[in-house]
Amino acid sequence: MKNFRLLLLNLALLSVGWVNAQTARVQVIHNSSDTAAATVDVWLNNTLAIDDFNYRTATPFLDLPSNTPVDITIQPSNSVDTTSGLFRQTVNLDSNQTYIVIANGIISASGYSPSTPFGLDIFANGRETSANGATETDVLVYHGSTDAPTVDVVETSVPAGTIVDNASYSDFAGYLQLAVNDYTIEVRDSANSTIVANYSAPLQTLNTGGLAITVLASGFLDSTQNSNGASFGLFAALPTGGPLVALPELPIPTARVQVIHNSADLAASKVDVWLNDGVLLDDFEFRTASPFVDAQAGVPFVVSIADSASTDTAGAIAQYTFTLEEDSTYIIVANGIVSPSGYSPATPFNLDVFASGRETSANGATE
Structure with missing residues (x-):
C-alpha cells in the first residue's frame, strides 16, 4: 500500500507539468509474468513516472499529453535514467481519448516457453464508467497468458453461453455490458471440448455497478516451463488502480x-x-x-x-x-x-x- 501511495504521488507530480496541455486518459496495467520484470520503473520522456511498479498492479486513470510523441521506457527498479532501457516505445495519444495499456510478455533471454517478447498492448476507446449507469458493469476482456491457447469464455450460471469467442494471446475481446450479478465463467479451449479453468466473476459482491473494469488472463498454465513463475488466473483491474483483484477459482465441473x-x-x-x-x-x-x-x-x-x-x-x-x-x-x-x-x-x-x-x-x- 505504501508503494501504491508513492505511485499516486509520482503521477500527481508528473501531471502538474501537463495541466495546460491537451491530454488523454490512460490506465497502465503490469501483467508481465516474467520474474525478471516483477518490479519495474516506467519512464515517460526521460521522467520517472511510475517507480517500483509491481506485477499485477494497475495505475489509476491519469492524464498524459496527447498529440505529441511520448517516449515510454521500461527499466529495472531503482533505475536512475533511461540508458539501455529494457524496453522502449514511442506512442502518440489522441486528445480526449481513453486508453488501457497492458505491459505483457517476456524480457528474459531464456527460461520461458514460449518466449513471447515483452510489449505494450494498447486498447483505445477505453472506459472508466459503465455506459449504462449503475445497473451494469462494463468488462473489457484481455488474453494475457503467454502459454495459454486460444480460448473461449463461457458463462454457465445464467447461462449466457459463449461470451468471448476465440481469444488468442494479446487479444482484447472488447467490452461486455453485464448486469451487476455474480457469474460463473469457464475458460475453454477454442474447440469447446476442454475446460481450462473455472472462475467466479462476482460483480455484485465486488460492488462494481457503474464501473468499467478490465479482466485479464494472467500467469502461466505450466509454470514448470516458465521459471516457476506465477500460475494462471483471471484478474480484474479496477478504474481506481491498485493491486489486481483475483477472481475466485472454482472446481472444474x-x-x-x-x-x-x-x-x-x-x-x-x-x-x-x-x-x-x-x-x-x-x-x-x-x-x-x-x-x-x-x-x-x-x-x-x-x-x-x-x-x-x-x-x-x-x-x-x-x-x-x-x-x-x-x-x-x-x-x-x-x-x-x-x-x-x-x-x-x-x-x-x-x-x-x-x-x-x-x-x-x-x-x-x-x-
Whole structure:
C-alpha cells in the first residue's frame, strides 16, 4: 500500500507539468509474468513516472499529453535514467481519448516457453464508467497468458453461453455490458471440448455497478516451463488502480464415469480408448472394467475406440460424442460387433450409456 501511495504521488507530480496541455486518459496495467520484470520503473520522456511498479498492479486513470510523441521506457527498479532501457516505445495519444495499456510478455533471454517478447498492448476507446449507469458493469476482456491457447469464455450460471469467442494471446475481446450479478465463467479451449479453468466473476459482491473494469488472463498454465513463475488466473483491474483483484477459482465441473468392455468380437478383444486426443484406457481388454473416474462435465468430448497399437485417433474403429451432466454418474458399456463378417447376428458395435449409475449402495452396507 505504501508503494501504491508513492505511485499516486509520482503521477500527481508528473501531471502538474501537463495541466495546460491537451491530454488523454490512460490506465497502465503490469501483467508481465516474467520474474525478471516483477518490479519495474516506467519512464515517460526521460521522467520517472511510475517507480517500483509491481506485477499485477494497475495505475489509476491519469492524464498524459496527447498529440505529441511520448517516449515510454521500461527499466529495472531503482533505475536512475533511461540508458539501455529494457524496453522502449514511442506512442502518440489522441486528445480526449481513453486508453488501457497492458505491459505483457517476456524480457528474459531464456527460461520461458514460449518466449513471447515483452510489449505494450494498447486498447483505445477505453472506459472508466459503465455506459449504462449503475445497473451494469462494463468488462473489457484481455488474453494475457503467454502459454495459454486460444480460448473461449463461457458463462454457465445464467447461462449466457459463449461470451468471448476465440481469444488468442494479446487479444482484447472488447467490452461486455453485464448486469451487476455474480457469474460463473469457464475458460475453454477454442474447440469447446476442454475446460481450462473455472472462475467466479462476482460483480455484485465486488460492488462494481457503474464501473468499467478490465479482466485479464494472467500467469502461466505450466509454470514448470516458465521459471516457476506465477500460475494462471483471471484478474480484474479496477478504474481506481491498485493491486489486481483475483477472481475466485472454482472446481472444474465433473461427472463420474466407468467404462466396461463387453464387445465379444475377437477383432476388438483389446482396444485403446481415447478421450479427445489423449489415451484414456490403453490396451483395454474384453471383460474388463475401468474404475470410476472423473470426466469434465458440460463440454462435448469425443470418445474414440481404436486398435490397441494406435498412436492417434485416425482410423478409429468407432467415435462417439458425449456431453455429461455435472455430478451425475455414468456406466458406459462397449458392446456389439466391429467385424464385417463371421458373426450372426452382426449387431453393430456401440457404446451403451446408463446415466443414473451408482458407486455405492443406496441403503448402505446392509445392501
